[in-house]
Amino acid sequence: MDKPAEMFDRDFEWAELTRFATLPGPQAALGVVSGRRRQGKTFLLDAVTRAAGGFMFTATETTEADSLREFGEALARHRGQPTPFRFAHWDEAVRELLRIADTGAPAVAVIDEFPFLAKASPALPSVIQRALDPGAQHTNTPVRLLLCGSALSFMGKLLSGNAPLRGRAGLELVVPTLDFRSAADFWQITDPRTALLTNAVVGGTPAYRKEFTQSDAPAGPDDFDDWVVRAVLNPARPLFREARYLLAEEPELHDIALYHSVLAAIAAGNAARGGIADHLGRKSTDLAHPLSVLQDVGMITHEADAFRRNRSAYRIAEPLLTFYHAVMRPAWGDLERPGRAPAVWRRAQATFRSKVVGPRFEQICREWARWHAAPDTHGGHVTRVAAGTVNDPAARTSHEVDVAVHGESDDGRAALLAIGEAKWGDVMGLGHLDRLRHIRTLLTRTGTATATTRLHCFSGTGFTDELRRLAQDDPTIQLVDPARLYGGE
Known part of the structure; x- marks a missing residue:
């Protein structure tokens, strides 16, 4: 199957889906496809279904009886039957679905938005499990059944623990956002x-x-x-209300106002649970559940500190949510009135730079250090990149490290390969380099770093001539600007 010309990237996903779709063998096989909303999962699956001449059913949020009626009509159209199937329950529907490869060659069957069906029919995963059981295979044909959904919490549990379908899937594909x-x-x-x-x-x-x-x-x-x-910021464009709809579309989120408040606290710069609780005027223990749910549905990430195991940071995973809570939500009344957006955007410039671009720039720098930097940039093989906090007992303070690169040195030993600072709006100079040197000294005293730990300066604005001259003669000093982040290295 050739990947459609209009499909951007997704080479890995296309290869895995087409491999699964053409798996040899007489028995039915199960695959699970998940990912956050708006990532192109349906587009991918529709393309595979069309290329394979298969069957695709997109579920809606409705009752079990209505879902069975819609499914029967869709399956009858695919089979070329003049009258729709009338299924009394999902056992009948799944058995009929698993007979569609009646020519003996593998056939693709896709059920998109599967969580909608399972919500109305909780026994459906067990029904599918029973139909896929080796003892029932004599009634099946080589159907390659793909279940797809955007409810990450539900899809994650579909194949975990004691779930009925655990151990049944031959494909578990997560469609990520583009880097x-x-x-x-x-x-x-x-x-x-x-x-x-x-x-x-x-x-x-x-x-x-x-x-x-x-x-x-x-x-x-x-x-x-x-x-x-x-x-x-245009109220007539779909993107204007998208951040609000993202939460409303998640079935696991019941108290939408609370979850928006938690996201607003994180967007304001509160990365620890205690800081989020203080921002909301609640106890820290009260936030365990909402933070866990937001993490399960892919709205936030929970990242361990690079140097202190007892510390961690919550970060918003979807940039549009950060932008909404930092820039749009405080001025929502003005933005809903046509013609007010230019004035709101002018007033929001400082907030945009500090609360939106700054944190996103730091995250992109970490992603670059982990996945895109040339092998010799860090002086070793990278295994983990994170932000961290370093204590400075003599000064009775602590220092934030935006990029800490852990890995293996050339001799195979675990090492802190590099530490870095990211400044979107500052021209970085010798003062920034001296700060990194001081932090490296502190880490060397604790045995975390060595004199060979490299120093990375990330700037969205540029570097002084003095710093550039030093970096030219010293490979342990790396200067990284947007051109290098987006370059071929």
Whole structure:
């Protein structure tokens, strides 16, 4: 099966889906596809189904009886039957579905939005498990059944623990968001600084490029502000209310106001549970459940500190949510009135730089250090990149490290390969380098770092001439700007 020309990237996902679709053998096989909303899962599965001449059913949020009726009608159309199937229960429907490969060759069957069906019919996973049981295979044909859903919490439990389908799947594919480099290519933005600013607003979600902005992308640095006003802060555009809908569409989120408040606290710069609780005026123990749920549905991440095991940080996974809570939510009343967006955007510039671009720039720097930097950049093989906090007992303070690169040195020993600082709006100079040297000294005293631990300076604005001259003569000092982040290294 050739990948459709209009499909951007997704080479790995396409290869895995087509491999599964053409698996040899006479028995039915199960695959599970999941991922956050708007990532193109349905587009992928529809393309595979069309290429294989298979059957695809997209569920809706309705009753069991109505779902069975819709499924029977869709399956009858696929089989070329003049009258629809009338299934009394899902046992009948699944058995009939697993007979569609009656020619003996593998056939693809996709059930999209599977959580909707399982919500109305909780026994459905058990029904599928029973139909896939080796003892029932004599009634089946080589159907390659793919279950797809965006409810990450539900899809994650589908194959875990004592779930009925655990151990039954031959494919478990998660469709991720595009990383920052792929997102820039997808948006066709060639200026690195503009690409990073755009990514800080919309991240790597493919649907925001086409369906939600009608392919309206910033034409360059001078067009970015106008693009935000016309495409994001415009109440007539779909992207304007998308952040609100993201939470409303998650079935696991019941108290939407509470979850928005938690996200607002994190967007304001509160990364620890205690800080989030203080921001909301609640006890820290009260937030264990909402934080866990937000993590399960993929809205936030929980990352361990690079140096202190008893510390961790919560971060919003979807940049649009950060942008909404930092910039849009405080001025929502003004933004809903046409013509107010330019003034709101002018007032929000400082907040945008500090609460949106700054944290996103740090995250992109960590992603670059982990996945894109050339092998000799860090002086070893990278195994983990994280942010961290370093104590300074003599000064009675602590220092934040934006990028800490852990890995293995050339001799195979575990080592702290590099530490780095990321400043989006500052021209970095010798003062920033001295700070990193001081932190390296503190870490060396505790045995965490060595004199060979490299120092990385990440800047969205540039570097002084003195710092550039030092870096030219010293490979342990690395200077990284947007051009290098988005370059070939």
